[in-house]
Amino acid sequence: xxxxxxxxxxxxxxxxxCVLQIVSIKEVYASEIIEELKxxxxxxxxxxxxxxxSRLKKSNxxxxxxxxxxxxxxxxxxxxxxxxxxxxxxLVVSWSDINSSVKKLFKTKK
Amino acid sequence: xxxxxxxxxxxxxxNVEEDAYDxxxxxxxxxxxxxxxxxxxxxxxxxxxxxxAENFSSKLSSGKQYINLxxxxxxxxxxxxxxxxxxxxxxxxxDVKEExxxxxxxxxxxxxxxxxxxxxxxxxxxxIDPIIVRILFFIAVPLNLIVYIIFxxxxxxxxxxxxxxxxxxxxxxxxxxxxxxxGLSNYLKIDANIIRVVFVVSLFFGGAGLxxxxxxxxxxxxxxxxxxxxxxxxxxxxxxxxxxFIKKKTKSLNSPENTLTKIFLFPFRLLAPLIxxxxxxxxxxxxxxxxxxxxxxxxxxSILLVVFSRILFEDINRDQDPDFYELLNAVPDYFVIxxxxxxxxxxxxxxxxxxxxxxxxKSNLYFFMFxxxxxxxxxxxxxxxxxxxxxxxxxxxxxxxxxxGFENNSFYYKWIY
Numbered sequence: 001x002x003x004x005x006x007x008x009x010x011x012x013x014x015x016x017x018c019v020l021q022i023v024s025i026k027e028v029y030a031s032e033i034i035e036e037l038k039x040x041x042x043x044x045x046x047x048x049x050x051x052x053x054s055r056l057k058k059s060n061x062x063x064x065x066x067x068x069x070x071x072x073x074x075x076x077x078x079x080x081x082x083x084x085x086x087x088x089x090x091l092v093v094s095w096s097d098i099n100s101s102v103k104k105l106f107k108t109k110k
Numbered sequence: 111x112x113x114x115x116x117x118x119x120x121x122x123x124x125n126v127e128e129d130a131y132d133x134x135x136x137x138x139x140x141x142x143x144x145x146x147x148x149x150x151x152x153x154x155x156x157x158x159x160x161x162x163a164e165n166f167s168s169k170l171s172s173g174k175q176y177i178n179l180x181x182x183x184x185x186x187x188x189x190x191x192x193x194x195x196x197x198x199x200x201x202x203x204x205d206v207k208e209e210x211x212x213x214x215x216x217x218x219x220x221x222x223x224x225x226x227x228x229x230x231x232x233x234x235x236x237x238i239d240p241i242i243v244r245i246l247f248f249i250a251v252p253l254n255l256i257v258y259i260i261f262x263x264x265x266x267x268x269x270x271x272x273x274x275x276x277x278x279x280x281x282x283x284x285x286x287x288x289x290x291x292x293g294l295s296n297y298l299k300i301d302a303n304i305i306r307v308v309f310v311v312s313l314f315f316g317g318a319g320l321x322x323x324x325x326x327x328x329x330x331x332x333x334x335x336x337x338x339x340x341x342x343x344x345x346x347x348x349x350x351x352x353x354x355f356i357k358k359k360t361k362s363l364n365s366p367e368n369t370l371t372k373i374f375l376f377p378f379r380l381l382a383p384l385i386x387x388x389x390x391x392x393x394x395x396x397x398x399x400x401x402x403x404x405x406x407x408x409x410x411x412s413i414l415l416v417v418f419s420r421i422l423f424e425d426i427n428r429d430q431d432p433d434f435y436e437l438l439n440a441v442p443d444y445f446v447i448x449x450x451x452x453x454x455x456x457x458x459x460x461x462x463x464x465x466x467x468x469x470x471x472k473s474n475l476y477f478f479m480f481x482x483x484x485x486x487x488x489x490x491x492x493x494x495x496x497x498x499x500x501x502x503x504x505x506x507x508x509x510x511x512x513x514x515g516f517e518n519n520s521f522y523y524k525w526i527y
């Protein structure tokens with residue numbers, strides 16, 4: 001497994017987690033989510049976010065409303081649902097579990 | 111100076127330069143295709159377009175009112191290509207493939223059709239090029255008409271993805287006369303010069319090659335957009351391929367022809383403009399001949415129409431020609447009415463066809479088929495009623511000499527007895 005491939009696999013697994021986290025803080029529209037993800041270098045290309053948003057919506061983790069914007073066409077604002085919030089809590093727990101296990105593994109090696 | 115297209119994308123309007131438009135269209139089509147197969151969700155695509163529109167808007171200013179190729183390439187880089195999506199969603203693409211295998215029913219192809227997509231649908235079914243089916247149908251006149259109409263009525267339509275199929279186009283850009291040989295060479299992956307030699311040699315053996323050449327010329331479209339040019343060369347249209355294709359194209363333009371090919375092609379290069387002029391003149395002359403023939407027909411039918419309606423309303427001078435009057439009077443009214451309706455339909459249909467051939471004015475296809483259907487019904491009615499008319503006339507001993515003279519050989523005569 002190349003380093004590049006490793007990164008892709010990790011990002012792929014974490015993308016859903018990160019998007020839910022961003023949406024849970026405040027109501028955002030797609031471009032804001034993309035900016036945030038790009039800044040933290042979770043995604044490289046923007047297009048990958050859209051199928052994910054669609055899937056999260058289908059699983060009833062997030063919802064959206066249309067809002068007029070001062071510039072340009074109306075935008076879709078996403079927010080998290082209660083169901084999504086529960087899911088996010090579970091994800092946070094499992095992420096910290098994994099995180100600590102990996103850290104422990106590296107500590108014992110030293 | 112460059113041509114631009116006006117497009118609407120994500121609720122906004124943009125002016126896009128021609129080359130940029132080609133690339134953008136291929137990109138959006140490939141994205142659409144991918145997501146439709148994957149999630150079956152039109153929302154993804156509209157969100158996607160909305161974001162592209164945002165990116166485009168940020169590239170426009172008061173000094174720059176249009177989108178060019180660089181903008182499109184940059185935006186595609188930002189949005190990501192199919193490969194990027196496949197990396198993330200590779201687990202789902204396998205389901206799509208399986209779904210495709212099952213899908214082996216005969217449909218009419220609404221995405222690549224000339225009349226109703228019957229030929230193209232059959233071609234999709236057997237995984238062959240529609241041109242083969244079309245030529246076979248063309249050769250099988252008139253049996254094909256019936257088969258075609260049955261297929262047309264009996265088979266539902268479906269939008270096939272033309273990108274997944276290799277299609278024969280004419281490659282006029284790289285061709286010598288009409289680009290047929292070059293197009294064939296792209297299609298069969300044989301050197302164009304070999305095909306040209308075969309065509310030329312076949313000229314000396316009864317000219318079958320010429321007929322074949324003209325048939326292909328008539329039945330194939332010229333590759334114009336980048337997408338068609340890529341299809342022609344067997345490239346699947348997706349983003350990574352577009353760049354490969356453009357690179358290859360510039361490379362092939364640079365490679366010089368060897369002297370032998372130059373010598374061989376020289377007379378044809380010389381002849382090409384001449385042949386093109388001849389073809390144009392030929393089309394013009396043909397149209398002229400068609401105009402004369404069709405207008406003669408229409409006038410002829412109109413005169414017949416007048417005669418028949420006068421028969422119907424018994425508006426013929428008795429004293430002038432008593433025999434003729436008696437003959438006309440004996441013809442049953444229903445036959446005259448059939449004939450009048452038939453003539454009116456014939457005139458309308460001839461007018462529609464003439465307008466189509468001479469001015470490329472298309473009428474509604476379904477309306478036209480409906481007319482043809484009624485026309486055929488009346489034709490059948492008339493054919494069926496001719497024997498009874500002959501009977502009546504025979505009984506009255508009014509049969510004109512030119513019918514009774516042929517009586518013994520007449521098809522109807524044998525049919526009646």
